[in-house]
Amino acid sequence: MHIHLVDGTYELFRHFYALPTAQDATGQEVAATRGVLASLLSLIEEGATHIGVATDHVIESFRNDLYAGYKTGAGIEPALRSQFEPLEEVLAAAGFRVWAMVEHEADDALATAAETAAADARVERVVICTPDKDLAQCVRGTRVVQLDRRKRTLWDEAGVAKRFGVGPASIPDYLALVGDSADGFPGVRGFGPRTAAALLGRWEHLEAIPDDPARWQVDVRGAARLAETLAARRDDALLFRRLATLVRDVPDLGGVDDWHWRGPTPKFDAVCRRLGAPALRERTMRLAASSAAARSR
Numbered sequence: 001m002h003i004h005l006v007d008g009t010y011e012l013f014r015h016f017y018a019l020p021t022a023q024d025a026t027g028q029e030v031a032a033t034r035g036v037l038a039s040l041l042s043l044i045e046e047g048a049t050h051i052g053v054a055t056d057h058v059i060e061s062f063r064n065d066l067y068a069g070y071k072t073g074a075g076i077e078p079a080l081r082s083q084f085e086p087l088e089e090v091l092a093a094a095g096f097r098v099w100a101m102v103e104h105e106a107d108d109a110l111a112t113a114a115e116t117a118a119a120d121a122r123v124e125r126v127v128i129c130t131p132d133k134d135l136a137q138c139v140r141g142t143r144v145v146q147l148d149r150r151k152r153t154l155w156d157e158a159g160v161a162k163r164f165g166v167g168p169a170s171i172p173d174y175l176a177l178v179g180d181s182a183d184g185f186p187g188v189r190g191f192g193p194r195t196a197a198a199l200l201g202r203w204e205h206l207e208a209i210p211d212d213p214a215r216w217q218v219d220v221r222g223a224a225r226l227a228e229t230l231a232a233r234r235d236d237a238l239l240f241r242r243l244a245t246l247v248r249d250v251p252d253l254g255g256v257d258d259w260h261w262r263g264p265t266p267k268f269d270a271v272c273r274r275l276g277a278p279a280l281r282e283r284t285m286r287l288a289a290s291s292a293a294a295r296s297r
Helices: 008-018 031-045 084-093 106-118 133-138 157-164 168-178 193-203 223-232 234-244 268-275 278-296
Strands: 002-007 050-056 097-101 125-129 144-148 153-155
Touching: 002 008, 002 031, 002 106, 008 031, 008 050, 008 084, 008 106, 031 050, 031 084, 031 278, 050 084, 050 106, 084 097, 084 268, 097 106, 106 125, 106 133, 106 144, 133 144, 133 157, 133 168, 144 157, 153 157, 157 168, 168 193, 168 234, 223 234, 268 278
Parallel strands: 002 050, 002 125, 050 097, 125 144
Antiparallel strands: 144 153
């Protein structure tokens, strides 16, 4: 059994900027919503059977209470923002398990689901479908991997180390030092990817890095200045690490059996009519029939 975990918010953004505009009969923008549904149907056509989709029902989360500069929904184009809730409705009607996050973020749901799936002995592989660097912390060996579906690039644990210069366990520390502009925290001034990777490759976590740069045992330019900066901003770095660390115990996600796609719900016909997507309806019904036949064999 392979489990596919999809970042629905990332997919909505990706399709919004990739597809030409399209409206339903009421004038509601729906192109990205249609695109995400089509993308998930492609995943099933490629052989996926168990799929969970995490979405940010709202952009803000508990992290906004921890750090005032953390990302918000400000600046999101109205035509994109207006598709957040419809996307959740469409995917749920199509039979996908949707986790709409309010207090937590979609990434937290994906991290929790990956943990749940990896603990199930029946699961051969967990595929986290997003290129988001935050999710690299969830990769484990070759069993829990990360996939950029657009570029068809897959990262296992060795791939994460090659991509960032550190292993999955150090990703939150790495992001704390270099910053994450997408999430709205700046990192620690002076620490670029190469320096952060060198230090964390040796010491793994922030609190293990010695205050004395003579003990760093890595060759980095301006070590004395960087050590002084890190000492002065260590509390900030630890806060940024907390922001970058994904929650692994989001409640009410269910288990792998709940994520088995068995076809659309009775609401799907009406949703497709409203979406103006008869071809997607036919495609979904055809896949549902194939899936049912496979289960009966």
